[in-house]
Amino acid sequence: MREGQTEDPGGPLEPLAGKHVAFLSWRDTRNPEGGGAERYLEKMAAGLVARGCRVTIFCAAHAAAPPEEVVDGITFVRRGSKMSVYPAGLRALASGRLGEVDLVVDVQNGMPFLSRLVTRRPVVVLVHHVHREQWPVVYSGATAKVGWWVERRFAPWLYRRCQYVAVSRATRAELRELGVRGPRIAVVHNGTDPVVPVDPGKSAIPVVAVVGRLVPHKQVEHAIDAVLALRDRHPGLRLHVVGGGWWEAELHEYARSRGAGASVVFEGHVDEERKHEVYERAWLLALPSLKEGWGLVIGEAGMHATPTVAYRSAGGTRESIEDGRSGVLVDTPEQLTETIGRLLDDDEERGRLADGARRMSHAYTWDQAQHSFALVVQAALSRVHVDSQDPADPQELVSKRRGTGWWWRRR
The missing domain is CATH 3.40.50.2000 (Glycogen Phosphorylase B;)
Structure with missing residues (x-):
C-alpha cells in the first residue's frame, strides 16, 4: 500500500500526495479580524501539505498581507472584502484561476461560499458552529433574516450530498437540527499550540x-x-x-x-x-x-x-x-x-x-486533528462519507476507524 493511502471497508482510499485542495474562507490568520477559526483552518491546511497535498487558501484581501503569497507551502490568494470575497471565491473556482482543484473545503462561517454551484469536485463543508443566535446580534432586519435562511435552509439543501466537518459534537448536533442528515458529519476537534515560555507565576493581585x-x-x-x-x-x-x-x-x-x-x-x-x-x-x-x-x-x-x-x-x-x-x-x-x-x-x-x-x-493535539482531517479528505476524494460517533472518553479525539469511532459509507 502506498504512503498516504488508507484502507476502509470498501477498499483503499485515494492517496493524498499530489492532490490539490482549495480552502474557501472569508479570512486568514493575518487578517486583523482573524481568530480561532482561521487558526484551525491553517493548521488543517498545513497537515495536508505535510502529507503531500498542494493547498490553496482563498480569502478576503486586507492591508496586512499581499494579494498572493506562499507561506509554509500554502498558497494564499486574497481577493475581495468581507462580503465580496464570496462571489470572488466562486469566480476564482469556476474560472480555473485557482488551477485544477481535486477537492474544495468550503468554510461556512454562517455564510457558505456556495461552491457546490460551480464545481463537480468533492466538497467538504467545514463548520465551527451554527450562527442562529449571532445573525440578529451582528446584523439587523432583512440581512439577518436572509443570512439565517441561507444557513438554515439553503445550505443544507445545496450540500445535501457533501461531507461535513464539525469541530465539536455540539456543532454536529446543531447541524443535525438544520437537516444535515445521514452519516456524513465527522467531528475533528481543535488542538492546542505548544506553550510559549514566559516568566512563571501568577499575579500578586487578582x-x-x-x-x-x-x-x-x-x-x-x-x-x-x-x-x-x-x-x-x-x-x-x-x-x-x-x-x-x-x-x-x-x-x-x-x-x-x-x-x-x-x-x-x-x-x-x-x-x-x-x-x-x-x-x-x-x-x-x-x-x-x-x-x-x-x-x-x-x-x-x-x-x-x-x-x-x-x-x-x-x-x-x-x-x-x-x-x-x-x-x-x-x-x-x-x-x-x-x-x-x-x-x-x-x-x-x-x-x-x-x-x-x-x-x-494536553488532551487535544494538532497532530491528532490533522490526522483526522486528512482521513476525511481522503474519504471525500474517494467519494466515501465519514461519520463519527461520540467517544467513550470525552477527552478522546474522534479519530478511530469503523466500530470504534469512524463510520464509513461509500456514496
Whole structure:
C-alpha cells in the first residue's frame, strides 16, 4: 500500500500526495479580524501539505498581507472584502484561476461560499458552529433574516450530498437540527499550540483575562460587569482584555461609562509572548461568548494552569471544558459574576481547577486533528462519507476507524 493511502471497508482510499485542495474562507490568520477559526483552518491546511497535498487558501484581501503569497507551502490568494470575497471565491473556482482543484473545503462561517454551484469536485463543508443566535446580534432586519435562511435552509439543501466537518459534537448536533442528515458529519476537534515560555507565576493581585476578537457576540461587556461588581470585594482586581476588532471602540466607551478606570486594561493586538504572559499571570480566563465552536483560548489558558469560566450555552465549551474539573460552566451573567468571585476567594478550589485545566490542555493535539482531517479528505476524494460517533472518553479525539469511532459509507 502506498504512503498516504488508507484502507476502509470498501477498499483503499485515494492517496493524498499530489492532490490539490482549495480552502474557501472569508479570512486568514493575518487578517486583523482573524481568530480561532482561521487558526484551525491553517493548521488543517498545513497537515495536508505535510502529507503531500498542494493547498490553496482563498480569502478576503486586507492591508496586512499581499494579494498572493506562499507561506509554509500554502498558497494564499486574497481577493475581495468581507462580503465580496464570496462571489470572488466562486469566480476564482469556476474560472480555473485557482488551477485544477481535486477537492474544495468550503468554510461556512454562517455564510457558505456556495461552491457546490460551480464545481463537480468533492466538497467538504467545514463548520465551527451554527450562527442562529449571532445573525440578529451582528446584523439587523432583512440581512439577518436572509443570512439565517441561507444557513438554515439553503445550505443544507445545496450540500445535501457533501461531507461535513464539525469541530465539536455540539456543532454536529446543531447541524443535525438544520437537516444535515445521514452519516456524513465527522467531528475533528481543535488542538492546542505548544506553550510559549514566559516568566512563571501568577499575579500578586487578582487578574481575570479575556482573550479574543472584540465583536458583539463575544459579550466582553459581561466580563467587564463581573469585574466591576467584584472589585470592592477584591481590591486591585483587574480585567485584561487581549485582542482587537470592530467592536473595540464600543467596549472602551462601555468601560468608561461604567467608571471602570484602571480596573479594565485593554491590551489591544499583542504578540504571542505578551498573550501568553497574560495567560500566565491571570488567575482565571473569562469566556462570556454567546457561541463558540470550540474555544481555542481555553486550551491556551490551560497550558498556563489558568481555568476558564464560560457559558454552557455557547456549545463547544461543553467539550473543551470539563465542568467542575478544568473550569466552570455557567448559565447567566449573574452566575458568571458569582462564580468568578467564588473562585477568586477560594485558592484551593482554583488550584484544583488549574491542575485540571493544564491536564485538559494536553488532551487535544494538532497532530491528532490533522490526522483526522486528512482521513476525511481522503474519504471525500474517494467519494466515501465519514461519520463519527461520540467517544467513550470525552477527552478522546474522534479519530478511530469503523466500530470504534469512524463510520464509513461509500456514496
